[in-house]
Amino acid sequence: MLRFLIRRVSGAALILLLISAFTFFMYFAIPQDPATLACGKNCTPDALAIIHKNLGLDDPVPLQYWHYLSGIFAGRDFGVGHCDAPCFGVSFRNNQMVWDTIMDRLPLTLSLTFGGLVVFLFVGLGAGLMAARYRGTWLDKIFSGGSLVLSSFQIYFLGPIVLGIFVYSTGWLDKPKYVPITQDPGGWFMGLLIPWIVMATIFTANYTRMSRSSMIEQLQEEHVRAAKAKGMSSRYVFYRYAWRGSVIPIITILGMDIGALLSGGMVTELTFGLAGFGRLARDSVILKDLPVLMGVMIISAAFIIICNIVVDAMYAVVDPRVRLS
């Protein structure tokens, strides 16, 4: 386990380094002067000079990258002031530290992602298992058919419909808003309920299909048949034998989906007017705020990689045949 962790974490560090280099050179080396990109329309020479100075753009690009990297670990001084240790630079637009802005937005996106995750894992796996158990009956048809249609809905279509039903016409719920969980857990829950349900509805469908088909596959395996032949109750066989095997492909998909959830978070946040991480990424793209954008890219890549390591470690927990080293 330890060796696995060391190997994976060092691999992750390498990939993060590559990603940061890739994004850095993409933004600061390939197009024109990033200062003009940052300056946008109606750029004055003064503004240009300030951006040049702030970014240290007169140094050669590899040196700039080195400054950027060392800034992450050691902090860095800018024209607007000192930037503390995890320093991802200073925003072009409002002169705030990128790290602070990101940390500001992150709790919302994490609540959104993991809340939605919990809902759709429970509902999706449950529905899939039921569909597999009662394969061929009307229950199965409802679950499979429903999941096919629901998975074809998009958040930007389903979201407004749900808002229309529960907020605008009936007034049963308030418009989604974010309250930190530390402040008011109830408000946190109620505020994010609609986004969770909408996200979960769409993702649930995938998991229903996936867990149904992988469960059906497992039920035809020999060890399951052997267990049945031994005279174990079908319920025990179903939950103890078949289910464990069927979880593995789902974990794989889950690992991939967490990445999609982060950017799915972008759509969710835009649809419901929540100001989270995805919203920050999109706004910084539109405002061409390169430092913020790079910070967002690196942090979310780190997030995805960590999730993948956790998922890989979970294989070993679920399936003892898997060796981590």
Place this chain on the structure above:
Amino acid sequence: MTSPIEIEGAVTSSALDKEGAPQGDAKEPKKLEGRSPGQLMWRRFKRDKTGIISAFVVLFFFLIAALAPVITKLYGKDPYTFYGQDDPTLLNEFNLPAGPNGGMSPEHWFGIDPNYGRDVLAYLLYGMRTSLGTALLATIGMVFIGIVIGLTAGYFGGKIDYWLGRLIDFMLALPNQLFMVAAMPVIVTVFVAPDEETPTIVRFLAITGVMWLLTWMSLARLIRAVTLSLREREFVEAAKVAGASPWRIIRKELLPNLVTPIIVQGTYLLPSTILSVAFLSFVGVGYQDPTPDWGLMFATAANIYEQDPTYMFFPGVAMVVFVVAFNLLGDSVRDAFDPKTGR
């Protein structure tokens, strides 16, 4: 036939493989009429009612999208005219459609859009044309890159395979959709100075380019895996012994056997690419307003849903129907090619 997978006779390869064809005919006993795998697939597909219906739905969408100019001409509207400004009774004082149901009327069948009063039906048709056209080209590009990289890695193996494998791993570690959004302005600024308006053609190139660069990996992986197993087969070895060049082996021996996974994956890739194009426009980095686009309609609709919910209805329902049909079609195509995977 030399190939154990028996895809050689499929439509594409029989067209390519002119020298091989007479040879195959001579071997077959004349009385028993052999069916090529392509024909077998077609027969299986024809029996699948869901598949046929969804294929018709998908074709219908592509058809109305391609014929958007003709249809709108017959219908007598176009997606660019601000009907609301020509006829002030159409929009109320909040710039929302004045008539009931989003301004639906015999004049404007699907209603008019808020702010400008453009015709929703004409706009939707043109928007679908933009989205589907972009997605189609992007998918073709993605499939092409996937084939090239997958085949190269799988066939040549060794160092090339190792480094291409690392490249694929790296690309998969990127936060994909986030990266699409983030790469858009970079690609756009390569073509356009920051103080100029971005022409639609540049946006189109940037969107397809971003898709090409960021979504070929899964297909490349699959093709690499299939190629790896094919490479060790006898018919490839026979070709090698006979002195065929790598290019010939790839073209004549490997590619025909890859037709199945390529077609199956392609049918799955296309709808997700359409959704990605819509995603980019929805987020605000794809197509911009005067250009009609499907995803853009959702961005507008989400903003004014509280006041004018009808505007969302037609693009939304059209998209759900289209995606459902396309997913069903994908499943049917897979079942037809590979009857072993039962549902």
